[in-house]
Amino acid sequence: MKRERQLILVVREYVTSYTAARLITDERQETLRESLLCLCVELCPLDGPFAVVRTDPAPGFQALVNDDELLRRHRITIEVGRFKNKNKNPVADKAIQELEDEILRQDPNTRCISPLSLTLAIARLNSRIRNRGLSAREMWTQRDQFSNNQIPLTDQSLIQRQHELRKSNHSYSEISKAPSGALPESPHLEVGDLVYLYNDRNKTCARDRYLVVSTDNSWCNIRKFVGSQLRNTSYRVKRSDCYKVPSLLNTLRQQDTYSHDNSTSSDEDDNTVKTQSPPKPPDIPNVISIPHLQELEPELFENEPSDLSLPIGENELQHEPDDQVNTDVIRRSTRKRHPPKFLQDNYFLSQ
Numbered sequence: 001m002k003r004e005r006q007l008i009l010v011v012r013e014y015v016t017s018y019t020a021a022r023l024i025t026d027e028r029q030e031t032l033r034e035s036l037l038c039l040c041v042e043l044c045p046l047d048g049p050f051a052v053v054r055t056d057p058a059p060g061f062q063a064l065v066n067d068d069e070l071l072r073r074h075r076i077t078i079e080v081g082r083f084k085n086k087n088k089n090p091v092a093d094k095a096i097q098e099l100e101d102e103i104l105r106q107d108p109n110t111r112c113i114s115p116l117s118l119t120l121a122i123a124r125l126n127s128r129i130r131n132r133g134l135s136a137r138e139m140w141t142q143r144d145q146f147s148n149n150q151i152p153l154t155d156q157s158l159i160q161r162q163h164e165l166r167k168s169n170h171s172y173s174e175i176s177k178a179p180s181g182a183l184p185e186s187p188h189l190e191v192g193d194l195v196y197l198y199n200d201r202n203k204t205c206a207r208d209r210y211l212v213v214s215t216d217n218s219w220c221n222i223r224k225f226v227g228s229q230l231r232n233t234s235y236r237v238k239r240s241d242c243y244k245v246p247s248l249l250n251t252l253r254q255q256d257t258y259s260h261d262n263s264t265s266s267d268e269d270d271n272t273v274k275t276q277s278p279p280k281p282p283d284i285p286n287v288i289s290i291p292h293l294q295e296l297e298p299e300l301f302e303n304e305p306s307d308l309s310l311p312i313g314e315n316e317l318q319h320e321p322d323d324q325v326n327t328d329v330i331r332r333s334t335r336k337r338h339p340p341k342f343l344q345d346n347y348f349l350s351q
Contacts, residue, residue, distance in 0.1 A: 001096045003103075004111050008118065011039045011053075012095040015158055016139035017130060018043075019095050021122050023115055029063040033070060040076055050077045054092070057083045084235050086199055098125055132161055186239035189220055194245035197237065209245065210235070 001008040001021075009032070010021045020039045024031050036053065044051040050072075055061040057080045064071060064078045071078065081088025102121045103113060110117065126137040127145055134153075137145050142153050178184070189195065189212050196207045210222035211230060218239055224231040 001099065003100065003113070006112060008099075008113075009035045009039065010092065010095050010099060011036070011043075012091055013043060013136075013140065014091060015155065015162060016136050017091075017095075018136045018140040019099070019122055019125055021099065021118055023113075023118060027058060027060045029060050029068075032060045033064060033068060036064075036071070036076065037074060041074060044075060046075075048075075050075045052077055052079050054079045054081060054089055056081055056089055056092070082236060084197060084199060084237050084241070131165065132158070184240050186218065187242060187244045189215060189239055189242065189244060191215065194225065194247075195222060195242040196245060198241055198243060210242075215239075 001010050007024045007027065008021050009024050010019065012019045020043070022035050022039055024035050040051060040053065053076060055078060061078060061080055065080060068078075099121065102125045103110065103117070106117065106121050106124070113121075126140075127135050129135050130139070132139070134151070135145055138151060139153070139158055142151050143149065144151055187195075191212055191214060193212045195210050195212060197210065200207045209225045211225045212220055213223050213234060214221045219236060220239055220242065221234045221236050222242070223234050
């Protein structure tokens with residue numbers, strides 16, 4: 001717990017919610033080890049199974065997982081929550097919220113808290129009645145907190161009651177997580193796929209990209225991919241928490257397949273549609289090849305008749321009935337205007 005530039009290490013027992021706390025100076029490995037021993041020695045049994053302490057994945061706690069013989073000697077082990085799971089330690093989160101509220105109730109104007117004020121706030125927190133009708137102090141000591149008389153209570157009954165309460169709350173939790181009643185589908189992930197995480201929602205920056213390095217049934221291990229760098233830290237997440245990044249190559253392939261299918265179906269359905277091709281270039285007439293027709297004087301165009309409404313097609317020549325063609329008068333085509341006649345083939349000769 002971080003408050004007013006102070007660090008408070010909070011420990012809560014899982015069944016009875018009995019809470020203990022202590023001020024610490026820093027978050028180094030040695031400081032965390034010493035504080036955990038001071039808080040947990042009175043709560044752990046002298047013999048039997050190891051006491052498991054669930055923590056957040058802070059660097060100081062990660063260093064205590066496998067490299068501390070002192071904690072093992074006192075039968076204490078550290079269990080670090082998954083880094084990408086926001087709900088990795090809900091019991092500790094609830095304990096910190098309750099402790100903050102208790103400190104504000106005790107002195108709303110307080111800033112830096114003293115060890116004595118912290119001890120009094122913890123005592124008041126443990127004396128509050130829980131949902132099972134008893135306070136955390138009464139369940140832990142099995143004695144009445146006012147008269148100190150013995151309470152007929154067993155730990156097994158407390159554990160069974162807690163299990164039933166949490167099991168009855170599952171249906172409401174399912175409705176809130178899946179309102180439609182259908183479970184979210186897990187994407188098909190393979191090694192080498194790029195994914196986003198749904199929990200990385202942030203309004204100030206874009207999501208981080210991760211590369212899938214291994215898969216294990218409903219789980220997968222991912223590593224952060226930033227620019228051209230692949231980070232060394234590996235995170236274990238569920239497949240349902242990942243969103244697969246669509247590949248550009250697969251998108252292009254799907255578009256090509258879709259366009260090919262559409263073109264094939266349209267050709268089969270409509271056979272009357274024909275593709276338009278450019279027109280064939282016209283043939284060079286034989287008149288241009290005659291030497292005495294290539295050099296004509298401009299006076300020949302002055303005698304051109306005004307009636308040009310003859311139905312003469314392009315690339316055609318009209319002659320008089322006589323066998324010999326008179327080249328004194330040349331008519332232009334009635335449909336289009338063209339450059340000089342020796343460059344085009346849509347002129348006709350008349351006598």
